[in-house]
Amino acid sequence: MPRPGRNTYSDQKPPYSYISLTAMAIQSSPEKMLPLSEIYKFIMDRFPYYRENTQRWQNSLRHNLSFNDCFIKIPRRPDQPGKGSFWALHPSCGDMFENGSFLRRRKRFKVLKADPLAPGKPADAAQFLQQQAKLRLSALAASGGSPLPPLPAAAAAYSLGGVAQPSGFKHPFAIENIIAREYKMPGGLAFSAMQPVPAAYPLPNQLTTMGSSLGAGWPHVYGSAAAAGMIDPAAPISMAGGGDYGAYGVPLKPLCHAAAGPTLPAIPVPIKPTPAAVPALPALPAPIPALLSNSPPSLSPTSSQTATSQSSPATPSETLTSPASALHSVAVH
DNA sequence: CGTTGTTTACCAATCG
């Protein structure tokens, strides 16, 4: 009530739910996990709307983190400064927004309790992640506090290969999918940024609302330049934040699949969440080879456009039968 | 103390 005045169009509320925004933030992180404060930062950096009334929306966001099963909490390494835990996406919360609307999901993602009996049986994704984190922790402790990789990459490993992502899998929350649209990066990479590109929606059955609800132009994002498909000339806030993100906040590193090297297949080791024996430090070579949605099935703004009628011939259309078979997670109405 | 996290409650918007 303080002030109804609108500074710019940028203070319009982005058509994303807190769940979407949070998922975006997490997905954009190289490790696929972020502390609360970083989620805040991500959102504030990119959506000017959320630079005000922080008390309000942050409370809501926290509420969402706790309330929704699609977010899992991962304990922070004690040697890491800061409060609170890391937040990650539940590996199988996949197609929550597949209908294209990031405002309202079809169904709420809920994790079913495997069996109430059998306590201490970590058959859950969250548990697995936490175990991974803890494993790393103990490993670090054992090694004498050596410089481990930035952070528990367990989440990333898990979300990609851990649960069950045989090959060619669509990445549910990849910010590229969410924010979707061509966006050029300095290096010449083509990214996705929210931009209305009507002709870029060959799959009406998937991104239904997107075209309509998001298609009306995008001043909500920081610097409308981004929406216009240009790179922020000054790379404003994102730099202030920490410099880990690209112009639009899309983490370049994991996307560039650079670290992985060409020889390494994407996620060679399908970690299986075995309750009995968790793979002690899978020693994942690289964070994430293919975070980006390079898989034709869903949508690939960059290339697949060309082959329209063919409908991607040799695509791994068999998007795994039951990715979360071991997880007992399901969408509950 | 402030931050983080959980929980309950209510309401509006939307879906089926």
Add this chain to the structure above:
DNA sequence: CGATTGGTAAACAACG
């Protein structure tokens, strides 16, 4: 229309 989902407020515990 009822049910579901999301947003907000609020109270509260736990933590650093």
